Amino acid sequence: MDSKIIFSRQITIEDWKQDKISQQVVLILGVGGIGSVATTNLLRLGVKKIFMVDYDRVEIHNLNRQTLYSNKDVNQQKVKAALENASFHNVGNTEIQMFDLDAVQNWDKIVEMASQSTAIFNCIDYGDYWDAAVQSLCLYYNIPMIIAGSFAQSFMAEIYLGTPCYGCMTDGLKEEYLNQITKENITNLKNISFLPSNNKPQGQSHQVLCSTAGNFATQLLLNYLNEQADSQTSKKVLFYLTTFEIVNFPVFSKNNCQICKYQEPIKEQQIITPEPIKEEQIITTELNQEQK
Ligand SMILES: *[C@@H]1O[C@H](CO)[C@@H](O)[C@H](O)[C@H]1NC(C)=O
Numbered sequence: 001m002d003s004k005i006i007f008s009r010q011i012t013i014e015d016w017k018q019d020k021i022s023q024q025v026v027l028i029l030g031v032g033g034i035g036s037v038a039t040t041n042l043l044r045l046g047v048k049k050i051f052m053v054d055y056d057r058v059e060i061h062n063l064n065r066q067t068l069y070s071n072k073d074v075n076q077q078k079v080k081a082a083l084e085n086a087s088f089h090n091v092g093n094t095e096i097q098m099f100d101l102d103a104v105q106n107w108d109k110i111v112e113m114a115s116q117s118t119a120i121f122n123c124i125d126y127g128d129y130w131d132a133a134v135q136s137l138c139l140y141y142n143i144p145m146i147i148a149g150s151f152a153q154s155f156m157a158e159i160y161l162g163t164p165c166y167g168c169m170t171d172g173l174k175e176e177y178l179n180q181i182t183k184e185n186i187t188n189l190k191n192i193s194f195l196p197s198n199n200k201p202q203g204q205s206h207q208v209l210c211s212t213a214g215n216f217a218t219q220l221l222l223n224y225l226n227e228q229a230d231s232q233t234s235k236k237v238l239f240y241l242t243t244f245e246i247v248n249f250p251v252f253s254k255n256n257c258q259i260c261k262y263q264e265p266i267k268e269q270q271i272i273t274p275e276p277i278k279e280e281q282i283i284t285t286e287l288n289q290e291q292k
């Protein structure tokens with residue numbers, strides 16, 4: 001098997017860095033709809049190794065979008081069925097390891113896998129604190145965290161590369177929990193089920209949405225590896241499938257972020273001369289007051 005020939009149609013693409021791609025060890029947390037697509041993509045791209053982690057069993061209602069599974073797999077362990085089908089897509093001899101375990105309760109195992117990984121796809125829908133914990137781990141090992149999530153007819157695709165981090169760009173996270181998952185002690189934790197999970201409504205998703213989300217998320221990693229323009233900082237994108245509208249979220253570092261510990265540089269004192277108030281503005285203010 002000659003990998004030069006297998007990947008000959010991609011290695012000549014401008015900026016393509018197959019050598020880098022071939023060295024990737026990717027931890028896929030959650031092999032559902034998006035995890036399925038990410039797995040297939042990474043195998044066909046020719047990464048070095050994939051860790052797959054999931055504790056679910058295949059359910060009938062997964063089959064509309066979780067492309068590693070079919071009717072014969074219902075009630076089977078997801079990772080076992082996933083490994084079977086992943087082997088079919090494993091054209092470039094990627095090493096695949098699967099783990100049938102609850103990632104939240106067996107955090108020490110996740111830490112161990114992360115220590116050997118070059119990127120993490122976080123496809124476990126446990127909530128913001130879980131995402132923050134995975135982010136903290138990624139910062140510790142200095143590797144990207146990729147997230148994708150879909151709902152009904154829209155999806156998010158996100159990549160976090162150092163600062164700004166997930167913590168910087170997520171509002172409302174409580175200090176009492178973030179304190180326990182700092183970069184300093186994230187690798188010492190064994191079980192992070194003390195973190196609150198999101199209480200989400202039943203998901204709505206379909207094949208096109210889920211695969212598009214998985215594809216966009218994989219492309220975020222590819223852009224980073226291929227060092228495309230504007231790909232070396234965090235990115236958070238919302239995509240509406242029905243209108244093809246894309247919303248790029250503002251990317252900013254939060255001062256004193258508890259996850260990445262960003263500190264705003266101390267600025268030189270600026271002397272701002274206030275502009276004189278114009279007449280127009282005074283009139284508007286008065287009008288507003290009348291309306292109340
Ligand atoms: C894996 O999925 C493909 C379709 O993506 C299918 O053709 C193939 O038969 C499956 N293989 C196994 C072993 O499940």
Ligand SMILES: *[C@@H]1O[C@H](CO)[C@@H](O)[C@H](O)[C@H]1NC(C)=O
Pocket residue numbers: 105106191192193194
């Ligand atoms: C993780 O912690 C929870 C809550 O304390 C406990 O119920 C569970 O058994 C623990 N899991 C493991 C694998 O130790």
Ligand SMILES: *[C@@H]1O[C@H](CO)[C@@H](O)[C@H](O)[C@H]1NC(C)=O
Pocket residue numbers: 179180181182184185
């Ligand atoms: C993690 O470290 C912080 C200080 O950085 C400390 O307050 C907290 O108790 C530690 N948590 C655990 C679970 O070790």
Ligand SMILES: [Zn+2]
Pocket residue numbers: 163164165166167168169253254257258259260261262
């Ligand atoms: Zn941060």
